[in-house]
Amino acid sequence: MDEKEFDQMLDKYADVIVNIGLGLKKDQVLFINGILEDAPFARAVAKSAYKTGAKYVDMMLTDEASARISYEYVNPEHITYHPEWVFNRYEECFKNGDAFLSIASTNPDLLEGIDSDLVSKRRKSSMEKFFPIRTKYDNNFNWCIAATATPLWAQKVFSGVPVQEAQTKLWDAIFKVCRVDQPDPVAAWTEHTDRLIKIKSYLNDKKYASLHYKAPGTDLTIGLPESHRWNAAKETYKNGTTGTPNIPTEEVFTSPHKDKVEGHVSSTMPLNLSGRLVEDFVVTFENGKVVNVTAKKGEDDIRKLIEMDEGASSLGEAALVTDSSLIKQSGILFYNTLFDENASCHLAFGDAFKDCFEGGYDLTDEEFRAAGGNKSIIHTDFMIGSAEMDIDGITADGTHEPLMRQGEWAFDV
Amino acid sequence: MTSNNQHQELLQKYAEAIVRVGLNLREGQRLIITNATARGVPPAGRALVHAVTKAAYAAGAKYVETIWGDEEMHRIRLQNAPADSFDEYPKFHVDAIMDNIKNGDALLSIYANDPDAFAGLDADRVGAMQKTHLQNYAPIGVEVGRNAINWCVVASGSPAWAAKIFPDLEPEEAEEKLWQAIFETTRATESDPVAAWMEHIQNMTKRGKYMQAKKYSALHYKAPGTDLTLGLPKGHRWISARMPAENGVEFTANMPTEEIFTLPDRHRADGTVAATFPLSYGGSLIDDFSVTFENGQIVKVNAKKNEAILQKLVDTDDGSKRLGEVALVPASSPIAKRGHLFYNTLFDENASCHIAIGRAYRFTLAGGEELDDEEFNAAGGNVSLNHVDFMIGSPQMDIDGITEDGTLEPVMRQGEWAFDV
Numbered sequence: 001m002d003e004k005e006f007d008q009m010l011d012k013y014a015d016v017i018v019n020i021g022l023g024l025k026k027d028q029v030l031f032i033n034g035i036l037e038d039a040p041f042a043r044a045v046a047k048s049a050y051k052t053g054a055k056y057v058d059m060m061l062t063d064e065a066s067a068r069i070s071y072e073y074v075n076p077e078h079i080t081y082h083p084e085w086v087f088n089r090y091e092e093c094f095k096n097g098d099a100f101l102s103i104a105s106t107n108p109d110l111l112e113g114i115d116s117d118l119v120s121k122r123r124k125s126s127m128e129k130f131f132p133i134r135t136k137y138d139n140n141f142n143w144c145i146a147a148t149a150t151p152l153w154a155q156k157v158f159s160g161v162p163v164q165e166a167q168t169k170l171w172d173a174i175f176k177v178c179r180v181d182q183p184d185p186v187a188a189w190t191e192h193t194d195r196l197i198k199i200k201s202y203l204n205d206k207k208y209a210s211l212h213y214k215a216p217g218t219d220l221t222i223g224l225p226e227s228h229r230w231n232a233a234k235e236t237y238k239n240g241t242t243g244t245p246n247i248p249t250e251e252v253f254t255s256p257h258k259d260k261v262e263g264h265v266s267s268t269m270p271l272n273l274s275g276r277l278v279e280d281f282v283v284t285f286e287n288g289k290v291v292n293v294t295a296k297k298g299e300d301d302i303r304k305l306i307e308m309d310e311g312a313s314s315l316g317e318a319a320l321v322t323d324s325s326l327i328k329q330s331g332i333l334f335y336n337t338l339f340d341e342n343a344s345c346h347l348a349f350g351d352a353f354k355d356c357f358e359g360g361y362d363l364t365d366e367e368f369r370a371a372g373g374n375k376s377i378i379h380t381d382f383m384i385g386s387a388e389m390d391i392d393g394i395t396a397d398g399t400h401e402p403l404m405r406q407g408e409w410a411f412d413v
Numbered sequence: 414m415t416s417n418n419q420h421q422e423l424l425q426k427y428a429e430a431i432v433r434v435g436l437n438l439r440e441g442q443r444l445i446i447t448n449a450t451a452r453g454v455p456p457a458g459r460a461l462v463h464a465v466t467k468a469a470y471a472a473g474a475k476y477v478e479t480i481w482g483d484e485e486m487h488r489i490r491l492q493n494a495p496a497d498s499f500d501e502y503p504k505f506h507v508d509a510i511m512d513n514i515k516n517g518d519a520l521l522s523i524y525a526n527d528p529d530a531f532a533g534l535d536a537d538r539v540g541a542m543q544k545t546h547l548q549n550y551a552p553i554g555v556e557v558g559r560n561a562i563n564w565c566v567v568a569s570g571s572p573a574w575a576a577k578i579f580p581d582l583e584p585e586e587a588e589e590k591l592w593q594a595i596f597e598t599t600r601a602t603e604s605d606p607v608a609a610w611m612e613h614i615q616n617m618t619k620r621g622k623y624m625q626a627k628k629y630s631a632l633h634y635k636a637p638g639t640d641l642t643l644g645l646p647k648g649h650r651w652i653s654a655r656m657p658a659e660n661g662v663e664f665t666a667n668m669p670t671e672e673i674f675t676l677p678d679r680h681r682a683d684g685t686v687a688a689t690f691p692l693s694y695g696g697s698l699i700d701d702f703s704v705t706f707e708n709g710q711i712v713k714v715n716a717k718k719n720e721a722i723l724q725k726l727v728d729t730d731d732g733s734k735r736l737g738e739v740a741l742v743p744a745s746s747p748i749a750k751r752g753h754l755f756y757n758t759l760f761d762e763n764a765s766c767h768i769a770i771g772r773a774y775r776f777t778l779a780g781g782e783e784l785d786d787e788e789f790n791a792a793g794g795n796v797s798l799n800h801v802d803f804m805i806g807s808p809q810m811d812i813d814g815i816t817e818d819g820t821l822e823p824v825m826r827q828g829e830w831a832f833d834v
Contacts, residue, residue, distance in 0.1 A: 029501060036456045039483055046486060050493035056501040057490065061481040063459065066466055070477065073470035083445075083478045085509030092503060 006171070007044075013146075013180045014044040016247060018052055020189045021144030022099045023243030026053030028142075031093040033060045034103030037150040045101060045146075054099075060089055064110050064152075064275075071114045071122070079118050080125035087129050094137035097239035102145050107152035108335035110275030119276060120304035124377070127308070131351075131377040138354055139361055142241040145338050149174060156335055177248045177326045177339065193233035193244060198413040200232040200252050203403075208393035211318060212400070213265065213345075215389040217282060222318050222347075223260025225372030227358040230254045235355070248327060250342040253319035255356035257372035259288035261315055268344055269383035271302070272335045278302045281382075288314050290349075306349055311376030317348035317356075323387045323407030337381050345385030345404070350376035420592065427601035428464035430668065432472050434610040435565035436519045437664045440473030442563075443518040445480070445510055449550060450695070451526055452506055453482025457571035458525030465521065480506045484530040484696070491534045491542060499541040502549045514556045517660040520564040527573030528756040531696025540725045543695045547729070547798040554800065559775040559782045560656055563664035568595055568759055577756050598669040598748050598760065614665065617653035619834040621673045624651040624741075624824075629814035632677075632739065632824065634686065634766075636810040638703060643739055643768070644681025646793025648779035651675045656776065669748060671763040674740035676773035678793035682706035682736055689765060690804035692723075693756045699723045702803075704770075710734050711770075726770065732797025737773035742766050744808040744828025758802045766806030766825070771799030 001009070018024050030049045032042045039061060046057040071079075093100050111119055149170035151163050157173075158166040175181045182188040213220040232252040236242045264284040271278040278298030284291050290306050290313040293299070306313040319341065327334075327343035334340050352373040354360035360368065365375055391404040402410035432438050446462055448454045454462055466477045490498065513520060531539050557564055575587035582590065596602050603609035634641040653673040657663050683706055691700040702716035702723060711734045716723045727733050742765055748755070749764035773795045775781035781789060786796045808828040813821040823831035 027495075031503075036459065036481060039456060039485070043483075043485055043489055046489045047493060050489070050495075053495070055495060056498045057486070057494075058501075058503050059483060059486050060505070061453075061456075061483065063462070063479065063481065065459070065463060066477075066479055069463060069466050069470075073467060074476065075470075078475050081476050083476070083509060084512060085505045088508060089503065089505035092505065 001168070009175050009180060010041060010044045011048065012185055013175060013178060014041065014048040016178060016180055016185050016189065017045055017101065017144055017146045018048040020186060020244050021146065021247045022101060022142050023241045024049055024052050024054060024099050024142070025241050027055045029096065029098040030054050030057045030101060031060070031089070031098050032057065032101045032103065033062070034148075035105060035150065036061050036063050038103040038105055038148045041146075041148040042103065060086075064107055068110055068114070071111065071118060076118060079122050082126055082129055087133060090130065091133045091137075094133060094141050097141045099241070100141055100143040102143065103148060104145050104336065104338055105147045105150040105153055106272065106275055106336065107150065108156045108272045108275065108277055109152070112276065116276070116300045116304060120301070120308075123274065124308050127377040140238050142237045142239060142243045143245055144243060145246050147174060147336060147338055153336070157332060173330050173332050177330055177342070179248075189244070195413070196232040196249070196252060197234065199409070200230045202411065202413050203230040203252060203254075206393055206395070206401070209396045210260070210394045211403070212392045212394060213384070213389065214391075215266070215384070215386055217266030218264065218384060218389070220261070220263035220265045220285070222315070223257040225255060225257045225357065227371050228254045229356055229358055231353070231355055246338060246342070248339065248342050250325040250327060251319040251321045253317055253356070255352040255373055256315040256318050256347070257288065258311070258314045258352070258369070258374035259372065261285040261288045265347065265384050267382055267384060268386045269333060269340050270335060271380070271382045272337060273298070273301055273305060273380070276301050277335065290314075305378065305380060308378050309376050311374045312350050312378050314349070314374045314376075315347050316350045316352035316374040316376065316379055317346075317381065319346050319381075320391070320404065321345050321385055322404070322409060323385065340383055341381045344383035345389060345391070346381045346383045348379050348381045350374065350378035350380055423596045423601050424460060424464045425468070426606050427596060427599055428461065428468040430599060430601060430606040430610060431465055431521065431565060431567050432468040433607050435567065435665050435668045436521060436563050437662050438469055438472045438474060438519050438563070439662055441475050443475050443513055443516065444469045444477045444521060445513045445518065446477065446521045446523060447480040447506065447510060448482055448522055448524060448526070451482035451484045451487070452546070453480040454523045455482060455484055455525045455571060457573070458523045458569040461523055461525070461569035478509070480509060484527055487542070488530060488534070491531060491538050499538065499545055502545050504549060507549055507553060510553050511556070514553070514562050517562060520557070520562060522564070522566045523569050524566070524757060524759060525569040525571040525574070527571065527696075528577045528693045528698065529573070529696065532698070536697075536721050536725060539695060539697065539722070544729065551798055554772060554798070558772060560658045562660050563658045563662040565664060565666055565668065566759055567599070567668045568757065570595060574757065578753060594751055594755075598751070598763075610665070614654040617670070617673060618655060620830070621651040621653035623832060623834050624673060627814055627822070628817070630817050631681065631815040633813045633815060633821070634805065634810065636687070636805070636807055638687030639685065639805060639810070641682070641684035641686045641706070643736070644678035644793070645675065646678040646778065648792065649675045650777050650779055652777055659782075667759060667763070669760065669763050671746040671748060672740040672742045672767075674738055674777070676777040676794055677736045677739045677768070678709065679735040679737075679773070679790065679795040680709040680793060682709045686768070686805050688803050688805060689807045690754060690761050691756065692801070692803045693758070694722060694726060694801060697722045698756065709736070726799065726801060729799050730797055732795050733771050733799045735795045735797075736768050737771050737795040737797065737800055738769035738777070738802065740767050740802075741812070741825065742806060743825070743830055744806060744810070761804055762802045765804040766810060766812070767802045767804045769800050769802045771795065771797035771801055
C-alpha cells in the first residue's frame with residue numbers, strides 16, 4: 001500500500017468510526033482523546049466529522065512517555081495527584097451530550113518495570129475520579145472506542161519485525177477486522193450488526209437462568225439476573241443518537257448475577273492492564289466472589305486489580321464471541337482489549353452495564369445491586385474463550401441447552 | 414552533524430537552564446507546560462517536554478503536566494467547520510492554567526509551531542477563531558501580565574518551523590541547524606549554562622538601572638522609514654532579564670532575552686514606524702509594513718503582504734490601536750548576529766528594538782498591579798486582548814532619550830548602545 005492508498009484507507013476507517021461507531025449527528029460537538037501518535041487518525045476523523053456536519057471537533061492528547069517519566073521521577077507521595085482539568089474536560093463532554101471518541105492505542109509494555117504498588121495506587125485514584133463522572137452521565141452521550149497502529153504497540157504485536165513493517169502489518173489487521181477493507185464498509189457493517197442483533201434476540205427470548213462454561217482449565221457456572229438483557233452491536237442514547245460503541249465488535253453480552261458465580265475459569269489470552277501484562281491466570285469463584293487467583297505473570301497486578309473496591313472481585317459482564325470471529329481468524333494477539341475481547345468469549349471484573357437489565361437506567365444503585373448488578377470503579381475484560389469451549393444455557397427448570405460447541409454457535413438464527 | 418548523544422546532552426542542559434534560571438522552579442511547585450497559540454504544546458515539542466519534565470522533577474516539582482495542542486487540527490477546523498463553530502471554546506485548558514496560577518505554581522510555554530500553520534486560509538474565519546480564543550484566554554494574560562507566578566517562554570525545534578527558516582536545506586539538516594541556533598542563543602552550549610545566564614542577567618540589569626535613573630519623558634526613533642516619538646508615562650519601569658513574581662520567585666520570562674523594556678504612554682505616540690522584520694501573527698505572515706500614529710492611536714497601517722490581517726489585529730479592540738511595550742535591543746545581539754529571521758517573536762524580538770501593539774504589562778508601571786483597567790489607562794497603561802510585538806530596529810536606527818526639560822540624550826546610535834554602564 002503506498003502513502004496515498006493508506007490515506008484513503010485511513011479516511012474510510014474514519015468514516016466507519018464517525019457514521020457507524022459514533023452515529024454522529026449534525027451540529028454535534030465531537031471530543032476526541034488519544035495519545036500523541038493517534039493525531040494523524042484523529043485529524044482524519046475530524047475531517048469526516050465536519051463532512052457529516054459536526055459543529056466542532058476538539059481533541060485532548062496525552063503522551064505515554066511523559067506518563068512513564070512521571071512514574072519514574074515523581075515523589076511517590078504525589079503519585080495519586082491528578083490535575084482536575086482532565087476530568088473537567090470529560091465531564092463537559094458527557095454532560096453536554098457531545099460525541100466522544102476514545103482512541104485506545106496503548107503500548108502494552110508502557111509501565112513494565114514500574115513498581116506495581118505505584119501503578120495500582122495511581123490507577124485507583126484516577127478511576128475514583130473518573131468513574132463517578134462516567135456513571136453520572138451514563139447513556140447521555142454517543143461514544144466509540146477505536147485504535148491506531150502506534151509504533152510501540154505494533155512492535156509488541158509483531159515482535160522482531162522492524163518497526164515500520166510492524167506498523168503496516170498492524171494497520172492492515174485493524175483495517176481488516178474493522179471491515180474497512182471491504183468494498184462497501186458501511187454495508188458490511190449493517191449486515192454484520194443485523195446478525196449479531198438476531199443472536200441477541202434469540203438469547204433474550206430464552207431467558208436462561210444460568211450459563212455453564214466447560215473448557216480445559218475451566219468449569220464455571222454463571223447465574224444470570226432475572227431481569228438480565230442481552231445486548232450487541234448497537235446502542236441508543238438519550239441524546240437521540242444510535243451508534244456502535246466498539247469498532248470492531250463481535251460480542252453478544254449480558255450481566256452475570258453478582259452473587260451467583262461458582263467454579264473456576266482459565267484465561268486464554270494475556271490481559272493488558274494499561275501498560276502491564278497479566279498472563280496465564282486462573283480465577284476461582286464462590287458465591288459470585290473471587291476466592292483465589294493465580295497467574296504465571298503479573299499475579300500481583302491482578303490481585304491489586306480485584307482489590308480496588310468491593311465490586312472489583314465480582315463479575316460485571318459475560319460476553320459470547322465465536323472462535324470464527326474476524327479477530328480470532330486474524331491469528332493476531334493484539335494485547336489490546338478492544339480487539340482481543342472480540343476474539344474470544346470473555347468476562348469482566350467490576351462494573352455491570354445498566355442496559356444489561358430491564359429498565360436498568362431507571363434503577364438506583366441499591367435497586368441495581370438487588371437485581372444482581374455489580375458496582376465498581378473498574379470494568380476489566382479478560383478472555384476465556386477458545387475452540388475447545390462448550391457453553392450451555394440452563395433454563396429455569398434446569399434443562400441444559402447447547403449455546404456454543406467448540407467455540408461456535410450451537411443454534412441457528 | 415552533531416551526534417544524537419550530543420543533542421541529548423545539550424537538550425538536557427537547555428532544560429536545566431529553563432527550570433533553574435527561566436522558571437527558577439521551587440520545590441513543591443507544580444509545573445504546567447503549554448502553548449497559547451496552538452492551545453497546547455505541538456507534538457514537535459515532545460523531546461523538550463520530556464527533558465524539562467525530568468529536570469523539573471529533579472528540582473523538586475510536585476507534579477508536571479503538559480497540555481498538548483495540534484495546529485493541524487485547528488487548520489482542519491478553519492477549512493471545514495460551519496460558520497457558527499467559532500463560538501465554541503472548551504475552557505478546560507484555561508481552567509487548568511488558572512488553577513495552577515491561583516495555586517502559585519509555575520507556567521512554561523513551549524513554542525514548537527508552524528509559522529505558516531494558517532497560511533492561505535480565510536482571514537475572517539482565522540480572525541473569528543482567534544477572537545474567541547483571545548477572549549477566553551484573557552484571564553491568563555492578566556495574571557501573567559502582573560507576574561502572579563514564575564513563568565517562562567522558550568522554544569523547541571520543529572520540522573515546519575525549521576523548513577520556514579531554512580527553506581533550502583534538507584529537512585533533517587534544517588532542524589539540526591535550528592536546534593543549534595536555539596542552543597547557542599540560550600547559552601545551552603556554554604560549559605555552565607546556569608552561570609552564563611547569571612552573568613548575562615547582571616549585565617542586562619545594569620542597562621535597565623541606567624535607563625531607570627534617567628526617567629526620560631519620551632524616546633525619539635529615527636531610521637529609514639521611521640520617525641517616531643513615544644511618550645513614557647510617569648512611573649514607567651524599565652525591566653530586563655530578571656523579575657520578581659507575586660509568589661515570591663525571581664524568574665527570567667524569556668529564553669533567550671536580550672531586551673530591556675518598559676511601557677509607552679498609550680496617549681503619546683506620534684509619527685510613522687517601519688517594521689524591519691515580518692510579523693508572524695496567528696499563523697499568518699504580515700510583511701513589509703508600516704504603522705502611523707497620532708496622539709497614541711494607530712491611524713493608518715500599510716502592508717505589502719496580509720494588510721487585511723494586520724488591520725484585523727488593530728481592530729480587535731480599542732487597546733489594539735495603541736502600544737503596550739517599548740523594548741531596546743542592540744543590533745549586535747547574538748540573535749541578530751545569526752543573520753536570519755526566525756519568524757518567531759521570542760527570537761526576532763531579541764534581534765531588534767521592538768514595540769508591541771496592545772496590552773501593557775502591569776509590572777512595567779510602578780504600582781500598576783494595584784490599578785483597575787480605568788486607572789491603568791489614565792496612568793498611560795494600555796489594556797487590550799492583544800499583545801503583539803513587531804520589530805523596528807536595525808543598524809540604521811538612532812534613538813534619543815528626551816528628558817523632562819526637553820534635552821535630547823543619545824540612547825542608541827546605529828543600533829548600538831550609546832552609553833556605558
